[in-house]
Amino acid sequence: MYKDIIENWRKYCIKDNFIGIGSTRKAFKFSHYVIKLHLHPIGHKQSQNELKIYNVMNENGLHELFAETYYVDKKFSIQKYYHPLELIDNQSFEINTTQHANLLPNRYEEVLDLLDKDFDSFDLKDSSNYGLNEEGKLIFIDYGMSKKLYEREWVPLAESGILPQIDFDYCRVCGQKRELRMYGDHDSDRRCYDCGKE
Structure with missing residues (x-):
């Protein structure tokens, strides 16, 4: 199914399918997929990181904690769709392992540690980076920003008003x-x- 999206992505990236926008990517939902359009080269790098991380986690039997990234090119990526967490007072919130224990999947803290140590991952606790799987447990949906990418590329562009x-x-x-x-x-x-x- 996602092969059709690769060929016809423009017809799916329309206002009716819009689900969210960040500083570097814009997301559209079609069927069981999310199409993340890259608004900036940093968005492309984030998507490439997501593909890399997903593949490594898959090899290590930890892929069930991540939305599968199926495809990445310079214009967009395709990922499996998961319903995002609800905002609180119109804002995202920090995941707290005690307060949100009922949402945590098995091996969650192990995965957080791997993302930090092996991938230099950034912003791992913000609720906007998660969806909920079929069991109502957290799953990473936005996991491609690294500390290095954030500090060396994103911050200077945000401070100068470009992002x-x-x-x-x-x-x-x-x-x-x-x-x-x-x-x-x-x-x-x-x-x-x-x-x-x-």
């Missing part, structure tokens, strides 16, 4: 507290994505 930083505040158009994409310290355009700011 957006995410802020949760009131949109000046709809008045709701939403995720706002802010480009550098001098960006005063406080509109959410739904009100037209990408």
